[in-house]
Amino acid sequence: MTASERDRQRAGARWVEERLPLPSNPLGIRGIEFVEYATREPLALGALLRRMGFQEVARHRSREVLLFRQGGMNVIVNAHADAVRESARSDAPAIVGLAFRVRDAAFAHRRALELGAWDMPTRAAEMELHIPGIHGAGDSLVYFVDRVDEFSIYDVDFIRAPGAARDPPALFGMHWFGVVQSVFADRTDDWIDFYTALLGFERLDASHFVGVLPKGRLLRSPGGYFYLQLVEPPPGADFVEWDEQLLRVGLGTPDVPAAVQGLGERGIVFVDREPLRPTERGALTQIYMGSVCFELVHSDGGDADAEKTG
Amino acid sequence: MKLEDFGMDTITLPGPLEAKLAAIRDAGFTQVMLSASDLASHPGGEAAAIRAVRESGLRVTGLQVLRDFEGLAGRLHEYKVDVAKSMLEMAQGVGAPLLLVCSTTSAHAVVDFDAQVADLRKLAMLAVPLGVKIAYEGLSWGRFVDDLPGAWARVRKADRSNLGLALDSFHFLAKETPLDALDDVYPNKLFFVQLSDFMWSAPPTAEERRETARHLRVFPGEGAHSDALAELIRALDRLGYEGDYSFEVFNDDYQQMQPALVAERARRSVEWITSHVSRRSLPVRRSTTSAVARGHAR
Numbered sequence: 001m002t003a004s005e006r007d008r009q010r011a012g013a014r015w016v017e018e019r020l021p022l023p024s025n026p027l028g029i030r031g032i033e034f035v036e037y038a039t040r041e042p043l044a045l046g047a048l049l050r051r052m053g054f055q056e057v058a059r060h061r062s063r064e065v066l067l068f069r070q071g072g073m074n075v076i077v078n079a080h081a082d083a084v085r086e087s088a089r090s091d092a093p094a095i096v097g098l099a100f101r102v103r104d105a106a107f108a109h110r111r112a113l114e115l116g117a118w119d120m121p122t123r124a125a126e127m128e129l130h131i132p133g134i135h136g137a138g139d140s141l142v143y144f145v146d147r148v149d150e151f152s153i154y155d156v157d158f159i160r161a162p163g164a165a166r167d168p169p170a171l172f173g174m175h176w177f178g179v180v181q182s183v184f185a186d187r188t189d190d191w192i193d194f195y196t197a198l199l200g201f202e203r204l205d206a207s208h209f210v211g212v213l214p215k216g217r218l219l220r221s222p223g224g225y226f227y228l229q230l231v232e233p234p235p236g237a238d239f240v241e242w243d244e245q246l247l248r249v250g251l252g253t254p255d256v257p258a259a260v261q262g263l264g265e266r267g268i269v270f271v272d273r274e275p276l277r278p279t280e281r282g283a284l285t286q287i288y289m290g291s292v293c294f295e296l297v298h299s300d301g302g303d304a305d306a307e308k309t310g
Numbered sequence: 311m312k313l314e315d316f317g318m319d320t321i322t323l324p325g326p327l328e329a330k331l332a333a334i335r336d337a338g339f340t341q342v343m344l345s346a347s348d349l350a351s352h353p354g355g356e357a358a359a360i361r362a363v364r365e366s367g368l369r370v371t372g373l374q375v376l377r378d379f380e381g382l383a384g385r386l387h388e389y390k391v392d393v394a395k396s397m398l399e400m401a402q403g404v405g406a407p408l409l410l411v412c413s414t415t416s417a418h419a420v421v422d423f424d425a426q427v428a429d430l431r432k433l434a435m436l437a438v439p440l441g442v443k444i445a446y447e448g449l450s451w452g453r454f455v456d457d458l459p460g461a462w463a464r465v466r467k468a469d470r471s472n473l474g475l476a477l478d479s480f481h482f483l484a485k486e487t488p489l490d491a492l493d494d495v496y497p498n499k500l501f502f503v504q505l506s507d508f509m510w511s512a513p514p515t516a517e518e519r520r521e522t523a524r525h526l527r528v529f530p531g532e533g534a535h536s537d538a539l540a541e542l543i544r545a546l547d548r549l550g551y552e553g554d555y556s557f558e559v560f561n562d563d564y565q566q567m568q569p570a571l572v573a574e575r576a577r578r579s580v581e582w583i584t585s586h587v588s589r590r591s592l593p594v595r596r597s598t599t600s601a602v603a604r605g606h607a608r
Binding site for chain 2: 114118187190192194
């Protein structure tokens with residue numbers, strides 16, 4: 001994270017604190033701290049993340065857990081046997097964790113449990129990050145993190161990778177934009193209740209659609225830092241294997257065509273057939289390793305967007 | 311209406327789970343409403359019970375029943391949340407799409423409407439990740455909620471997608487709830503209907519209603535409220551209800567009969583219903599009713 005990003009984040013935190021308690025942001029959510037993948041193939045996933053512009057900045061002291069970063073985005077690659085065995089339903093990597101930056105993680109956790117969230121299993125606690133979490137979609141967890149400034153959650157349990165930059169800059173201004181979650185048929189409203197009641201997300205109407213796949217329902221986090229897209233199976237697709245899970249991340253960038261070209265030069269292949277052809281609004285990579293893909297979405301920048309739309 | 315629209319509650323039948331499932335299936339039914347005790351008390355354990363249900367080929371209508379949940383505080387609340395969690399996990403494990411929840415009878419529950427609503431919301435939230443719906447039913451001897459309008463007031467206020475109503479014809483008839491109480495209910499919030507009748511006029515006290523409900527129910531067509539019951543089913547059809555019907559007939563005598571004979575009575579009851587209630591509405595009428603009714607929803 002750069003100094004200016006940290007300043008912006010602190011400014012964001014003050015902005016939240018000055019207005020608390022905000023009914024629309026009961027947890028003081030101010031962004032995504034990390035996205036966690038579980039995989040049996042950390043080297044292959046790491047190589048893919050590098051092509052996407054992430055750099056390995058640290059690894060866990062005692063477990064096969066790696067931290068990748070670019071700009072304000074952290075990705076944890078968890079290859080620890082327990083996490084992989086319990087979280088991944090197949091050999092393909094799976095998004096198993098989504099960590100929200102909140103004002104007070106203990107408060108956020110307690111409030112979620114009081115409202116009917118399921119506490120995370122002890123397995124996840126063994127990652128030793130000492131952060132609270134609740135059950136999310138499928139086998140995934142939603143974490144709450146409040147230590148993001150001077151002393152981060154990574155400082156205790158992770159060792160800096162030799163020669164790695166602490167805060168590698170983001171390529172093409174990329175930042176977290178959102179996550180796409182698959183849901184079973186007629187389950188969209190149930191999950192809307194989950195994200196609005198527990199986390200303060202707001203349901204958007206179809207006119208807000210962004211990116212290349214305008215389907216499903218869109219939810220916006222308090223403050224506009226992050227989006228969730230809920231997608232039901234397509235009609236008549238009874239034969240399609242469909243599960244409730246976090247499918248892919250969306251990365252915002254102010255210039256989608258430039259990012260598509262630049263990432264293409266780094267070896268990333270984008271789907272290039274209608275109706276998913278890259279446009280200025282968005283682009284979708286091919287599926288790697290059987291499950292991993294990234295969606296680019298036009299967005300001028302996480303926090304800046306938040307101030308405009310939030 | 312056809313046989314496929316109806317199922318049986320296991321509590322209606324005597325015997326072990328496998329015998330109940332076989333009797334229900336052999337009578338031509340395709341669905342079964344399970345009790346948590348079917349799974350919890352199975353001699354082979356829960357896994358064996360789930361296997362038996364799967365092997366029966368019957369579709370699971372739901373799982374009953376979570377009692378005395380709403381309105382508790384402190385340790386009692388925490389205890390009930392734990393009970394609810396284990397029942398929700400059981401529902402998910404056996405493939406039950408809904409958990410039946412009865413309005414509280416607890417002397418420890420608080421009268422506060424909003425607290426009861428908050429607890430129902432919490433229960434619905436617990437059910438979301440597991441993919442289970444909550445069907446809330448007003449017991450006719452419930453402490454704060456003893457009829458359909460009382461249950462609907464709380465479900466409506468809670469406004470959660472996976473929280474809806476269960477209507478039990480026994481309670482509806484025993485409390486002499488007027489049919490027009492259904493007019494307020496959004497059809498998509500009626501998740502489940504259970505059918506039974508009983509042999510005498512409406513029991514005047516909660517105690518009598520409870521005794522009758524637990525020991526002396528009979529199948530539709532066998533009881534004293536045949537006309538009212540047929541009228542209720544017609545009203546549900548007009549409302550646009552398209553969900554499942556299940557026979558929940560607590561009766562001490564049926565517990566001393568061969569399950570096949572009891573299931574046969576259930577099948578005859580379906581015949582009685584279909585002969586007294588016209589088939590599920592013609593498509594034109596239903597779509598009109600539903601569209602109007604849905605216009606009120608959410």
